[in-house]
Amino acid sequence: MDIQWYPGHMAKTKKIIKQNLKLVDVVLELVDARAPLSTHLPDINSLIGNKDIITVLNKADLADKEVTELWINFFESQGRGVVAVDALRKSGFKKLFSLIDNTKKRTMLGPKRCMIIGVPNVGKSSLMNQMARRKSARTADVPGTTRSKMWLKVSHRLELLDTPGVLWPKFEDKAVGIKLALLGCIKEELLDLHRLAFILIEFLSIYYPDNLKSRYDVDINIPPEKILEKIAQSRGFLLSGGTYDIERSVKTLISEFRQGKLGAISLERPEEKEGFWASLSNQDIV
Ligand SMILES: Nc1nc2c(ncn2[C@@H]2O[C@H](COP(=O)(O)OP(=O)(O)OP(=O)(O)O)[C@@H](O)[C@H]2O)c(=O)[nH]1
Ligand SMILES: [Mg+2]
Missing domain, CATH: 1.10.1580.10 (Conserved Hypothetical Protein Ylqf; Chain: A; domain 2)
Known part of the structure; x- marks a missing residue:
């Protein structure tokens, strides 16, 4: 069955991501640590091209720690920058900031810019707020909370871009x-x-x-x-x-x-x- 999750909303979200891609240096893909592959965007390459990407396993507090370790090894063995975090309690933030620091700055001027993307309700807005130490974006335990993009300054060296959740219309599996x-x-x-x-x-x-x-x-x-x-x-x-x-x-x-x-x-x-x-x-x- 093909499903229109949020009519019009998904096409708009993909447009936001594509339009802002040229402004950012790195993409943070948030997945749920309890199911990192199922919550990963299957068409991420067509969405972000060859931008640097860091995989963030969020809600690690809710996941089985041993299994999360296996996932970290899995992504690292593929050469992917990966970190497990708990956005609410800020655990894993030191490694997250250091992974961001280690990426190249590709845009010419200003601070390094990161775009946060992922499926709905995975904690994108919570992570952005916590990294910037401000409750700027609305968060809620309901998918589809964020409806448009929002920039937030972490420091003079780093800015974040929150985006609405992406979901695809059909699950092959x-x-x-x-x-x-x-x-x-x-x-x-x-x-x-x-x-x-x-x-x-x-x-x-x-x-x-x-x-x-x-x-x-x-x-x-x-x-x-x-x-x-x-x-x-x-x-x-x-x-x-x-x-x-x-x-x-x-x-x-x-x-x-x-x-x-x-x-x-x-x-x-x-x-x-x-x-x-x-x-x-x-x-x-x-
Ligand atoms: N336990 C736990 N809950 C979290 C974590 N991060 C976010 N949440 C909760 O998950 C829910 C969704 O968080 P949001 O930040 O609104 O998620 P989002 O990805 O921005 O969602 P959309 O805007 O709908 O795409 C909220 O109830 C948060 O409090 C985390 O690391 N651990
Ligand atoms: Mg949000």
Whole structure:
């Protein structure tokens, strides 16, 4: 299915990126540390040409530390400048600034200029604000928050350009869409949240069973629907008539996963060709 995520918005965003490319020295591509490949822009080369690029694994506080280390090695082995950061707590900023310092200045005059790009909700505006030590750009846990570009001065030597999130209209591999949905990069209204919660439960039961078990005090060997029922039961999510409010369990599970309340969890690992996600490559969730 082809999806118009934000009609008109995506074409405008790509135009902003292309038009401002000549003004910048380096591009920071923000990805979500929990799924760095699925949240990476597949057409980045056609978008930014041969500009210097640094990969920033943001929200590292929410990702499995061991897996993040594997990702760092993966990108470094490809010769890519890469750093894991937590934009809210500013961890990893020293390495980030030093990677930026080590890039060449290509534009003639003024400070070094960096453009921040990435999928929606990955933390671009938060990172820019924190690097500049100002709350200039609006941030929110909703994809599509930033609607136009914004320049922000970090110092007389460095300026940043925040851009709106980019998403593409079709996922060749549907598992990529599922991971983007789980991480909050796709508008909620477009998603089959119930299906998404099932997939999350199945994933957690295989890769992070203890996290699921201890957060909700459930037996992970029971079917996903029963797990949602148990969550409704223990949290008191009831509808009039006394039936369980499963929709509320669905929303709670997804939102608590996104906020890291189930612990630090990574959705993908480098060089993972087979397994859970490969089996979902034909599943629609939108
Ligand atoms: N835990 C955690 N949350 C973060 C981090 N960075 C950003 N966030 C949160 O992620 C949400 C999205 O942040 P934004 O900065 O608005 O994301 P964005 O990429 O600018 O989003 P769009 O403008 O919609 O494309 C907000 O709720 C932030 O507080 C991080 O490193 N760790
Ligand atoms: Mg933004």
